[in-house]
Amino acid sequence: MTTEERLEKVERELARAKRRNRWQAAFIGLAVVGLILAWTLTKIAPAVQSQEDAEATKPVQVIRATAFVLVDDEGRERGKLEMLKNGPELRLIDANGESRIMLSTYKFKDAKGLQMDGTGLCLADENGKARAWLRLEKFGPSEDVGCYDWASLYLFDEKGEEGVNLMVNKGGSGLDLHDKNGVYRAGLSVGVDYAVLQLHDDDVRYGHATRQRARLSVDKDGPSLGLFDENGNIRARLHETPGGAMLDLRDEKNEYRAWLYGGKTAPALGLIDLNKEAGATLDLSPFGPWLRLFDKNRSGAWLRVTKDGPVMSLRDAAGKPIWSAP
DSSP states (O other), X not given: OOHXXXXXXXXXHHHHHHHHHHHHHHHHHHHHHHHHHHHHHHHHHHHHHHHHHHHHHSOOSOOOOSEEEEXXXXXXXXXXXXXXXXXXXXXXXXXXXXXXXXXXXXXXXOTTOOEEEEEEEEEEOTTSOEEEEEEEEEEOOOSSOOOEEEEXXXXXXXXXXXXXXXXXXXXXXXXXXXXXXXXXXXXXXXXXXXXXEEEEEEXXXXXXXXXXXXXXXXXXXXXXXXXXXXXXXXXXXXXXXXXXXXXEEEOTTSOEEEEEEEESSOOEEEEEOTTSOSEEEEEEETTEEEEEEEOTTSOEEEEEEETXXXXXXXXXXXXXXXXXXX
């Protein structure tokens, strides 16, 4: 092998060595870059994941919708919150699809322009019939009705008939009791200066209004008990007066026919005829018993028992004696 051939061989070996060195350097550089990237990712990835977790758990500030429905595992509606025409309503529904609890707030006007603004809670049985209803309501004002503001509780039987109604407003409170047919039969009301108990029969003549047959009240004038006939006319009244207790009996035209007065000094009994003309009175005065009989002209006969004995007299319309004995 000549010298030139040996030099060419050496040059070729050097060229191959350079190429190998360049590849080795490239591989080493890539390895270093990979190590750097791996180290960077191990530092950045947890921070990114932590930020993503924080974003995922951050509460949504506002959700806008007209209805939300809660369903069970079988897809049945068990709760519903929705916006209705007169206001929002929340319903809780049993497994049979019956609404058992309803909470709502409402505001509307009726055909007469009466404004109704209220909130109600209704509890229903397994048949969907309302059994209890708690309401806060304000009515009015309108042209023919003032403004009423009260809290009320209604209790219903299994047929849905109203049984008990309890109401409270700024004027007082009231309790209404209904029979099995939902007819109003008894009411108790208490105001600023009065308390009244009413008892009604079961004769419904005007819509849902029954006839008052008994009324017990206490007001600024004292206690009073009234009994009424089937036409709503008071027929008997027992009440307290400044002078004592008094019982008066009236006819179907509300005219006095008899009275009994328990005065402090002179208890008395009075009877009056149909025409409110003739009658009789019996008094027990401090001077003794006294019986008076009179006609429509107010003339009549008097019989008295005094400390000196009985006295009888006949008197004219002016009360002057025209005859007496002894």
